[in-house]
Amino acid sequence: MKNKVLMGLAALAIVAFLSSCGKVPQAKIDATNAAIDSAKVAEASVYVPAELAAVQDSMKAINAAVEVQKSKMFHKYGPIALKLDQTIVKARQVTADAVAKKAVVKKEVETLMTDIKAVNEENAKLFKKAPRGKEGAQVLDKIKADMATIDASVVEAQGLYDKGAYMDADTKIKAAKASADSINAELKEAIAKVTAKQPAKPAAKPAAKPAAKPAVKK
Numbered sequence: 001m002k003n004k005v006l007m008g009l010a011a012l013a014i015v016a017f018l019s020s021c022g023k024v025p026q027a028k029i030d031a032t033n034a035a036i037d038s039a040k041v042a043e044a045s046v047y048v049p050a051e052l053a054a055v056q057d058s059m060k061a062i063n064a065a066v067e068v069q070k071s072k073m074f075h076k077y078g079p080i081a082l083k084l085d086q087t088i089v090k091a092r093q094v095t096a097d098a099v100a101k102k103a104v105v106k107k108e109v110e111t112l113m114t115d116i117k118a119v120n121e122e123n124a125k126l127f128k129k130a131p132r133g134k135e136g137a138q139v140l141d142k143i144k145a146d147m148a149t150i151d152a153s154v155v156e157a158q159g160l161y162d163k164g165a166y167m168d169a170d171t172k173i174k175a176a177k178a179s180a181d182s183i184n185a186e187l188k189e190a191i192a193k194v195t196a197k198q199p200a201k202p203a204a205k206p207a208a209k210p211a212a213k214p215a216v217k218k
Contacts (some may be wrong), residue, residue: 022075024066028084032040032059035091044094046100046167051094052157058087105166109157114171116154119180123147126187131194137192143183 036055046051062083069075127147130140153176160169 024070024075025077025081025084027035028081029062029066029090032062032084032088032091033153035088035095039091039094039098042095042098043102044098047098048094048106051090051095051097055091056082058090062087088169102166105170106161109166109169109173112177113148113154113158115160115178116150116173116180119177119184120147120150120154121188123180123183126184126191130190136190143186146179146183150180152207153179 034058039052055090062080069077081123127143130136153172157169157173157176160172
């Protein structure tokens with residue numbers, strides 16, 4: 001009789017254990033999906049796309065594993081629950097990384113905007129000093145057109161920045177800055193070549209000292 005009671009208790013314990021292991025960890029699934037959605041809202045797809053893709057792949061694997069367990073007579077969701085715990089931590093980290101990267105890119109755009117303004121102002125001054133020979137005129141026409149394109153790109157980048165599209169603004173302003181720097185180097189080189197060909201000016205003669213006045217005898 002005692003053995004039967006013990007066997008009955010053991011059976012109940014096994015059923016209870018299987019029952020606890022057999023429930024889909026839906027709360028954890030929902031929480032992990034919510035964490036991934038938060039990462040998307042933080043524009044992780046723009047600023048940390050590889051990290052977001054990794055977390056999404058993990059969630060796809062978890063969902064597939066859940067379906068496999070559902071098809072079995074005895075479900076075992078323990079390992080899946082552990083995987084969900086790891087994935088939600090990663091998803092929250094992705095959100096934090098996206099926010100941090102966005103701040104870095106925003107600051108970079110602001111710095112580039114200031115830098116390109118200085119370069120463009122210098123280029124405008126150099127343009128006036130550039131040689132205007134027959135060949136030089138054609139080159140200057142192209143440079144003038146490129147400078148206009150750069151100005152338009154700066155305006156577009158500013159518009160993207162104002163909308164909060166910092167990554168797009170960053171791409172746009174970086175390209176414009178590279179073009180402005182190239183023009184700056186080209187103009188300086190052209191001016192330097194012309195300056196080198198000009199004959200050196202003769203050194204100014206020192207002013208003659210006035211003749212000393214003879215001493216007056218008293």
